[in-house]
Amino acid sequence: MSETTQALAAALLLVGCGGGCSIQNIDKPAPYEYESWTKPGMTQLDVKKALLECGKPSPSPNAFIYEKALGIKDSDARLNHQFLTDACMERAGFSIRWGDTVAEYCSWDRHKHLPACQRGAAVPDRSVERRLNSWHCKLETDRDYCRKHAFVPAACDDPKYSNYENPPPECRP
Numbered sequence: 001m002s003e004t005t006q007a008l009a010a011a012l013l014l015v016g017c018g019g020g021c022s023i024q025n026i027d028k029p030a031p032y033e034y035e036s037w038t039k040p041g042m043t044q045l046d047v048k049k050a051l052l053e054c055g056k057p058s059p060s061p062n063a064f065i066y067e068k069a070l071g072i073k074d075s076d077a078r079l080n081h082q083f084l085t086d087a088c089m090e091r092a093g094f095s096i097r098w099g100d101t102v103a104e105y106c107s108w109d110r111h112k113h114l115p116a117c118q119r120g121a122a123v124p125d126r127s128v129e130r131r132l133n134s135w136h137c138k139l140e141t142d143r144d145y146c147r148k149h150a151f152v153p154a155a156c157d158d159p160k161y162s163n164y165e166n167p168p169p170e171c172r173p
Contacts, residue, residue: 069135
């Protein structure tokens with residue numbers, strides 16, 4: 001590989017990482033989304049609950065989860081949903097540790113067309129009902145739902161992965 005190609009690869013890698021990783025921790029996975037949000041006095045459990053209450057399908061969604069949980073395949077539709085739920089988090093007093101605010105992202109030319117970036121966009125309010133009925137919590141509390149909607153339905157019957165009598169704390173009322 002030429003020096004130019006190596007330099008370009010390194011630059012792209014660093015740009016792709018944003019502020020969440022560096023050359024020192026290049027071998028570590030990217031942080032979970034719930035680790036990206038902070039609010040004084042709030043725990044990671046509080047952040048997970050807030051993310052689900054704002055409409056995230058999971059405390060750590062990715063493109064595959066958006067498609068599986070919400071049927072969102074289009075990258076613009078996924079970004080729009082992310083911006084709306086992130087705006088909900090911001091309105092609830094949370095801030096992102098690395099990355100930009102929704103307003104900053106919406107100022108970029110490539111995002112200005114998204115409905116979430118329009119004046120008067122319908123930003124969701126936090127909802128406990130939305131959290132308890134989220135894809136994530138339904139997988140963790142309803143075996144039949146899990147069997148129909150999980151990436152690996154067999155895991156729904158494996159006690160190592162699912163304990164329907166004791167769901168994770170973010171999925172409790």
